[in-house]
Amino acid sequence: MAQLIVSDQVLAWFKNHGRHDLPWQQERTLYRVWLAEIMLQQTQVATVIPYYQKFLKHFPDLSSLALASLDDVLTLWAGLGYYTRARNLHKAAVVIQQQHGGCFPENFDDVLALPGIGRSTAGAILAQALGQRHAILDGNVKRVLCRYFAIEGWPGKKAVEKQLWREAEACTPHERLVDYTQAMMDLGATICKRSSPKCSACPLQAGCEAYATQRVAELPTRKTKKVLPVKTTRMLIITDESGAVMLEKRPPTGIWGGLWSLPEIDPDENIENVCMQRWGYSVQVIEDNPGFRHTFSHYHLDITPSRIIVGNSANCVQDADKVIWCASGETQSRALSAPVARIIDQYAQSSPKT
């Protein structure tokens, strides 16, 4: 069977299914394409259009933008978000006035050097405005390529991104760069979407490795959410003859600062020894429990609750600010952390009676 050429498929699809009437496609000057590409960073087409037209009306060319105050630029940008883009846009306009005689540069490295313009945006501007041959690799194209070539690994990783740039270069045709560049972005935005991609309407389906191996939903590989560290602790449910439970006040800062909590010990330590050392208690461990996980924003805490009965609580004097014995019906009125409340609630049911 004949080799499928990505650009051929995409260009043929673009003819009937791509967008051809976007404002920045009408008069493809470098200035207009540049403005569009900056606005389109992290912002969808439908949102951009009214801003784009308003902006162009006020700043129809590069010099009007360069001469404007940053305040005026930001005012027109208001509502689009990511205002760093507007600052860089204005800064770049000034740079172009000073260093390029007011003409938007046509050399790739010069464009790349402007503030707010990276490799992909530089390529997109020159390809769309001048038909120069440059690969682009925005989020849409990354998704298309990751799926088409079944590229594993998070695209933000350098090695993966390097491979993606290589594929992007290899796929880029030598002609019709204006259409191809727009077509790839349109394909990613309307067909090869992050979720619910429309593979049945995709011009690349026949050659798509992810589609062939049913991995469309898994690719691109998502960013590994940084694995939270796991800490472990043992919480002691120490009850006396009356069923009252021992609570400790936590330090004012840190986790559960100032709340009442169950005494905690290192899960690897011997419970009887610790109870004797810390409180002078001879204790009887009733049971050990499988425990459960409580997750904070920055770590998991695996909690093992251990049920303990002590016969001599009255004999032991404690600092009432730090330790209380709390009767079973009384715990609800105390400021408890959620896991501690859960544990106490769970064990209150089976609280031993004297």
Place this chain on the structure above:
DNA sequence: AACACGGGGGA
């Protein structure tokens, strides 16, 4: 609530 996003800037 988690995730995605292009480029800048700091480690």
Place this chain on the structure above:
DNA sequence: TCCCCAGTGTT
């Protein structure tokens, strides 16, 4: 060089 951020829309 690599990582993380800012700031907002989408899922």
